[in-house]
Amino acid sequence: xxxxxxxxxxxxxQQSAQTALSFCQAALSAGHQIYRVFFYEDAVQLGxxxxxxxxxxxxxxxxxxxxxxxxxxxxxxxxxxxxxRGILNDSEASRYQKPAANLAEGFDISGLGQxxxxxLNSDRVVSFGA
Amino acid sequence: MxxxxxxxxxxxxxxxxxxxxxxASQGDAILLIENGVYAAVDxxxxxxLMSGAMPDITHYVLTEDVDARALPRLxxxxxxxxxAGFVALVCQHHNSVSWN
Numbered sequence: 056x057x058x059x060x061x062x063x064x065x066x067x068x069q070q071s072a073q074t075a076l077s078f079c080q081a082a083l084s085a086g087h088q089i090y091r092v093f094f095y096e097d098a099v100q101l102g103x104x105x106x107x108x109x110x111x112x113x114x115x116x117x118x119x120x121x122x123x124x125x126x127x128x129x130x131x132x133x134x135x136x137x138x139x140r141g142i143l144n145d146s147e148a149s150r151y152q153k154p155a156a157n158l159a160e161g162f163d164i165s166g167l168g169q170x171x172x173x174x175l176n177s178d179r180v181v182s183f184g185a
Numbered sequence: 186m187x188x189x190x191x192x193x194x195x196x197x198x199x200x201x202x203x204x205x206x207x208x209a210s211q212g213d214a215i216l217l218i219e220n221g222v223y224a225a226v227d228x229x230x231x232x233x234l235m236s237g238a239m240p241d242i243t244h245y246v247l248t249e250d251v252d253a254r255a256l257p258r259l260x261x262x263x264x265x266x267x268x269a270g271f272v273a274l275v276c277q278h279h280n281s282v283s284w285n
Contacts (some may be wrong), residue, residue: 056276058275070193070219070220071193071219074193074218077268078268078271078272080268081267081268081269081271082272082275084269085269085272085273087272087276179275179281180281181275181281181283182281182283183193184283184285185194185285
């Protein structure tokens with residue numbers, strides 16, 4: 056089946072980003088296709104390349120980033136949520152005259168329309184987070 | 186058209202589980218994940234929440250989250266699934282609703 060996943064929970068204070076990652080891994084293992092992963096609200100923090108995890112904790116940003124690269128997934132970060140939380144790619148950084156961009160490799164910044172498109176093109180959609 | 190209700194908050198913290206019980210209709214399933222697994226414990230408070238709920242709803246709980254919380258005793262009308270089972274449940278039902 057074609058599955059899309061929305062993640063909304065904060066990766067630093069909620070379990071949902073971890074749950075969503077395990078779910079996506081299990082879905083691919085079962086032979087399903089992931090059309091898109093859409094990161095929304097606090098989950099956009101997963102797209103930051105600047106977070107540093109303590110050595111004795113799992114680095115969820117790195118885990119998601121590696122997973123997305125390994126399977127060439129379409130990973131979209133909501134632009135409105137991202138800008139509010141200081142997650143910028145090069146074009147947004149120059150548009151708003153910010154000193155740097157910090158979007159991690161493998162992620163794209165785009166709009167909620169990409170989630171509507173995912174709902175239209177997927178057999179199943181699942182949402183993770185508050 | 187059946188629905189999978191995914192409950193991720195503890196019944197002692199939020200109305201997510203109660204809302205799922207009230208909303209679920211015949212043929213639907215409820216899957217407890219994250220802190221939602223506390224609704225799987227064999228306890229009087231959970232029995233009270235469940236009284237009056239639709240009888241034809243299957244209840245599942247995510248094993249990984251039960252084990253992570255070392256829950257001792259689960260009610261006997263609930264089935265354990267792993268992440269592969271979670272994916273299978275999503276595919277078996279036409280829609281999913283996430284309750285927090």
